[in-house]
Amino acid sequence: MSYIKFTFLASFSISLICSPIGFSQETKTIPPEKPKLVVGIVVSQMRFDYIQRFWDKYDENGIKLLMNRGTTCLNAGFNYLFSQQGVGHASISTGTTPSDHGIIGQEWYLYLQDKIEQSIEDQQQRAVGGDVDNGRYGPRNLMCTTFSDELRLSNNFRSKVFSISMDPAPGIFAAGHTANASYWFDNRTGNWITSTYYTDSLPKWVDEFNAKRFPDIYLKEVWSPLLPVESYIESLPDNN
Secondary structure: OOOOOOOOOEEEEEOOOOOOOOOOOOOOOOOOOOOOOOEEOOOOOOOHHHHHOOOOHHOOOOOHHHHHHHOOOOOOOOOOOOOOHHHHHHHHHHHHOOOHOOOOOOEEOOOOEEEEOOOEEEOOEEEEOOHHHHHHHOOOOOOOHHHHHHHHHHHHOOEEEEEEEEEEHHHHHHHHHOOOOOEEOOOOOEEEEEEEEOOOOOOOOHHHHOOOOOHHHHHHHOOOOOHHHHHHHOOOOOOO
C-alpha cells in the first residue's frame, strides 16, 4: 500500500465564535464579510488528484465534508518549478512566487560568507522550549508580507494569528512577520517549541501539553492501516 506524508499546518485567527468561510452551491447562506475565524490547512505532498483517487477511503466528516459543502478551485497554481519545503508554503501564504517572496529553496549558498543558509535561519534567535539547533529560526528571509500579516495590519494588530506545524518552515512562513506565535515539533526532545522571535518563554498551556509526553505514548502503540491492506487498490505496493 502507499502512505502519503502529511505535514499539518494551521494558521488562524483565534476567536470563540467560528463563522463559515466557504459556502456550498446548494445553500443560499451568504458568508459574513469578516469571519470570526479563519483556519488554513496545508497537506504537503498531497497532489490534487489524490482527492479523487482515494475518495472512497476518506471519512464523511473530513475531506469529503470540505469538498461537498465548500467551494473548490480547480485551476489554481503558481508559476515556479522548484519544489522544496518552504518554497510552496511561502508562495501560498504570500500569494506570489519565489522571485518576489525570496524563498527560493529549502537552503541556499551564500557566496560572500561561504556558507549554506536555511530558508528560515536566523542566528539572532534561539530556541524556546527545545533543542538549540531546532530553534534559531524566524521569517527574516521572507521578503514580503503574508495574508496573515495583511490581516493584522488591516485592523491595527487586533487580530490574532497562530501557526502550528510538525516542521518549522511551514509554520513560520504561514505565520508571517507579525504573528502572535508559531509552534513546531522538536524531534530531539519530543516537545512543541518556538523561538525568541515570537516569545521568550512558552505559554503555560504549551508546557502542560508537552508534559503529557504524547510522543512517548504514541511510540508504544501499534500503527496499522485503518482498513485491510488488500483494500488499498489505488496505489502500487510500498514497503514503508
